[in-house]
Amino acid sequence: MPNYRRIWCPAGTYFFTHALRVRHGNDLLVRHIDVLREAVRIVRRSHPFQIHGWVVLPDHLHCLIELPQGEADFALCWRLIKMIFSRDVPAEEWRSKILLRRRERGIWQRRYWEHLIRDDEDFCRHLDYIHINPLKHGLVQRVSDWPYSTFHRDAESGRYPLDWAGGAEMDDSLYDD
Numbered sequence: 566m567p568n569y570r571r572i573w574c575p576a577g578t579y580f581f582t583h584a585l586r587v588r589h590g591n592d593l594l595v596r597h598i599d600v601l602r603e604a605v606r607i608v609r610r611s612h613p614f615q616i617h618g619w620v621v622l623p624d625h626l627h628c629l630i631e632l633p634q635g636e637a638d639f640a641l642c643w644r645l646i647k648m649i650f651s652r653d654v655p656a657e658e659w660r661s662k663i664l665l666r667r668r669e670r671g672i673w674q675r676r677y678w679e680h681l682i683r684d685d686e687d688f689c690r691h692l693d694y695i696h697i698n699p700l701k702h703g704l705v706q707r708v709s710d711w712p713y714s715t716f717h718r719d720a721e722s723g724r725y726p727l728d729w730a731g732g733a734e735m736d737d738s739l740y741d742d
Contacts, residue, residue: 572681573637578617580691582678583643584625586671592623593672597654598713601626604649612642617688618695621713622702627695629688639679647673692719697730707731 585591594601598621614636618629632639651672661671682688696719699711708716708730720727 571640571679574632574681575637576632576634577637577639578629578631578682578688579639580627580629580678580680580682580695581639581643582625582627583647584674584677586674588624593654594621594626595623595713597650600653601646601650604646604653607649608642608645612636612638612645614639614642616715618692618719619715620695620698620711622698622704627698629682629691629695643677693730696725700730 585593601621613633615631615633616628617631618627620627630639654672680691682691696708696714696716699705699714700708705711707728708714709720709727716725716729719725720729
């Protein structure tokens with residue numbers, strides 16, 4: 566079994582990817598976007614973090630968050646967000662006997678991707694990746710067309726032009742995973 570190692574950095578800025586257990590054809594996250602938003606709001610009240618970037622796609626999400634001074638336990642925040650979301654969406658998914666016995670929903674993949682941001686260039690690259698993701702997955706023709714993204718906030722503040730990465734003329738290097 567792999568030995569997963571997480572980097573626990575107080576006040577660190579992290580990039581995360583969280584995915585649903587069943588990905589193909591699953592739109593649970595956007596269908597229940599208000600439940601997800603409320604779960605994040607609830608957790609941020611007791612475990613604050615700053616959201617630098619966030620995008621919610623039908624079956625996964627990416628975000629860039631910064632923990633407060635002295636705080637390093639991002640795993641607790643994610644456990645609570647996922648727990649609240651799973652509790653508050655209707656139980657429509659198929660569950661195995663094992664999941665039923667454990668009283669688990671089985672909505673989320675058990676593992677997730679986490680990356681500690683190293684510097685300003687790394688930050689910008691990951692923020693761009695977050696915002697380009699709906700275009701990358703063919704969900705929209707322009708980044709600004711996807712409603713579940715902090716791109717709109719960042720465009721309004723002047724960080725991005727509204728027509729940033731608008732379509733076919735995109736630089737393929739932004740797609741590198």
